[in-house]
Amino acid sequence: MALERSDVEKIAHLARLGLDDAELxxxxxxxxxxxxxxxxxxxxxxxxxxxxxHPLEATQRLRPDEVTEGDHRDAFQAIAPAVExxxxxxPKVIE
Amino acid sequence: MHRxxxxxxxxxxxxxxxxxxxxxxxxxxxxxxLDPRLNSFITVTAEQALEQARAADARRAVGESGALLxxxxxxxxxxxxxxxxxxxxxxxxxNFVAPYDATVVERLAAAGCVSLGKLNMDEFAMxxxxxxxxxxxxxxxxxxECVPGGSSGGSAAAVAARLVxxxxxxxxxxxxxxxxxxxxxxxxxxxxxRVSRWGMIAYASSLxxxxxxxxxxxxxxxxLSAMAGFDPKDSTCxxxxxxxxxAALNQPLAGLRIGLPRExxxxxxxxxxxxxxxxxxxxxxxxGATVKEIGLPNMQHAIPAYYVIAPAEASSxxxxxDGVRFGYRCENPSSLEDLYKRSRGEGFGAEVKxxxxxxxxxxxxxxxxxxxLKAQKIRRLIRSDFIGAFQEVDxxxxxxxxxxxxxxGEKGDDPVAAYLEDIYTxxxxxxxxxxxxxxxxxxxxxxxxxxxxxxxFQEGRLLNVAHQYQQVTDWHxxxxxxx
Numbered sequence: 050m051a052l053e054r055s056d057v058e059k060i061a062h063l064a065r066l067g068l069d070d071a072e073l074x075x076x077x078x079x080x081x082x083x084x085x086x087x088x089x090x091x092x093x094x095x096x097x098x099x100x101x102x103h104p105l106e107a108t109q110r111l112r113p114d115e116v117t118e119g120d121h122r123d124a125f126q127a128i129a130p131a132v133e134x135x136x137x138x139x140p141k142v143i144e
Numbered sequence: 145m146h147r148x149x150x151x152x153x154x155x156x157x158x159x160x161x162x163x164x165x166x167x168x169x170x171x172x173x174x175x176x177x178l179d180p181r182l183n184s185f186i187t188v189t190a191e192q193a194l195e196q197a198r199a200a201d202a203r204r205a206v207g208e209s210g211a212l213l214x215x216x217x218x219x220x221x222x223x224x225x226x227x228x229x230x231x232x233x234x235x236x237x238x239n240f241v242a243p244y245d246a247t248v249v250e251r252l253a254a255a256g257c258v259s260l261g262k263l264n265m266d267e268f269a270m271x272x273x274x275x276x277x278x279x280x281x282x283x284x285x286x287x288x289e290c291v292p293g294g295s296s297g298g299s300a301a302a303v304a305a306r307l308v309x310x311x312x313x314x315x316x317x318x319x320x321x322x323x324x325x326x327x328x329x330x331x332x333x334x335x336x337x338r339v340s341r342w343g344m345i346a347y348a349s350s351l352x353x354x355x356x357x358x359x360x361x362x363x364x365x366x367x368l369s370a371m372a373g374f375d376p377k378d379s380t381c382x383x384x385x386x387x388x389x390x391a392a393l394n395q396p397l398a399g400l401r402i403g404l405p406r407e408x409x410x411x412x413x414x415x416x417x418x419x420x421x422x423x424x425x426x427x428x429x430x431x432g433a434t435v436k437e438i439g440l441p442n443m444q445h446a447i448p449a450y451y452v453i454a455p456a457e458a459s460s461x462x463x464x465x466d467g468v469r470f471g472y473r474c475e476n477p478s479s480l481e482d483l484y485k486r487s488r489g490e491g492f493g494a495e496v497k498x499x500x501x502x503x504x505x506x507x508x509x510x511x512x513x514x515x516x517l518k519a520q521k522i523r524r525l526i527r528s529d530f531i532g533a534f535q536e537v538d539x540x541x542x543x544x545x546x547x548x549x550x551x552x553g554e555k556g557d558d559p560v561a562a563y564l565e566d567i568y569t570x571x572x573x574x575x576x577x578x579x580x581x582x583x584x585x586x587x588x589x590x591x592x593x594x595x596x597x598x599x600x601f602q603e604g605r606l607l608n609v610a611h612q613y614q615q616v617t618d619w620h621x622x623x624x625x626x627x
Binding site for chain 2: 060084098112
């Protein structure tokens with residue numbers, strides 16, 4: 050299925066990616082080229098095949114329920130774009 | 145001194161032929177003089193390197209030894225380095241100074257390695273040519289009009305040009321092996337989980353694996369010995385003993401069964417590369433190996449499956465780059481959504497945006513089964529092919545790439561053409577098995593790589609075969625003119 054410009058705009062919104070109007074035609078074209086490549090998978094018979102998510106088929110290892118991380122708030126906030134009183138600053142979302 | 149391999153450096157330091165400070169100063173001078181032609185470094189950490197070199201010399205002076213004590217290296221710029229910019233070659237992380245070291249960085253530093261800086265790469269490790277970096281493309285020292293391969297292209301170019309004897313890289317679909325092949329190096333992608341991914345900026349978490357790029361298999365063995373092993377901070381890191389990779393190097397190859405997949409030698413492979421690969425096979429036969437044709441019938445489906453799975457994981461991993469807690473933030477956002485969209489839209493480059501969007505689409509309602517689930521089923525078929533093949537042979541051999549290095553910009557407008565360059569490498573990432581690329585000749589003055597693939601955790605076997613081959617050939621010793 051070929052993507053239209055409106056589909057690409059919707060995907061960009063879902064991904065929270067701002068795209069310029071000027072980028073949209075080229076992005077639509079390349080995404081359709083890539084989807085053309087990907088669609089070749091549909092010819093493969095995978096009936097009865099279990100999906101493989103982890104190459105070693107390992108499951109998530111559990112660890113003891115103990116605190117192992119120290120408090121790094123100051124180190125992390127030192128590299129933040131904007132902080133105030135120990136909080137990250139973002140534009141207001143509540144009127 | 146810049147001509148020395150890591151192993152030779154270890155011997156020179158032990159014999160006190162030179163100090164780590166002398167070596168570090170010599171290489172920093174070469175980087176300053178020659179890297180403007182290559183653009184292989186994003187950040188050079190001269191002062192920190194000299195401090196580490198002085199510390200290494202002091203440790204040696206009180207009797208400490210160790211092959212890597214005082215040995216210079218450099219890190220791909222996706223390994224977090226405390227106090228040093230870690231950009232992942234992206235505008236969105238241009239101002240990011242990591243507050244901690246990646247486990248790989250920590251382990252190599254503990255072994256005494258001196259880090260000269262951070263190496264250029266494709267943005268977020270997405271690419272096959274090292275043309276998608278925010279800091280500009282990297283040039284191949286064998287021909288500066290050609291690409292070095294990607295995404296560890298900065299690592300490859302710096303080592304090939306003798307600016308640094310070895311470097312770290314990461315391999316999600318071939319990003320260590322492919323640039324190694326295009327620049328005449330030995331590069332190893334370990335088994336998934338063999339090397340900790342903690343502190344490596346994630347692209348596709350079920351495929352990413354860190355590993356070494358160096359000038360010989362022996363040097364890769366030295367580095368892997370320090371890098372490999374269990375890390376409780378990475379829940380996907382495997383808790384299993386690490387082999388003695390240096391001891392494995394000198395095993396005789398008599399009786400080694402090599403499989404040549406018929407699918408690797410069909411249409412699409414430059415016949416000159418095919419000839420170089422077969423010449424390599426003849427050398428290995430002289431060393432006692434036997435050869436058998438095998439089949440990997442699902443290889444042809446690897447690229448489509450990869451370009452669903454990797455972007456799907458990328459779309460999730462890269463959601464953390466939102467302009468809130470670190471990295472680039474757009475000017476004067478009008479709302480939180482505007483902050484997200486413009487920070488990400490302005491901060492990510494074109495290839496990264498493409499892959500995030502492909503991933504978002506593949507995971508969106510109504511398409512998950514047709515794309516993501518289908519790709520994961522194909523992944524199992526590919527893994528089953530390898531498991532079946534390794535019942536018959538000990539090692540799989542073939543070309544690393546279908547073509548030698550191409551010209552900068554040649555595939556820039558056609559991402560699908562660039563994706564197809566990973567045809568021989570991607571399967572190892574999907575299956576999680578280890579793979580190595582080693583130098584095996586030249587075509588029109590450009591290097592040719594041979595890829596070796598082994599069963600899970602058989603990195604020692606790969607290094608052994610490559611080392612034995614490098615004892616009877618000198619392709620890996622050739623250096624690019626002018627470097």
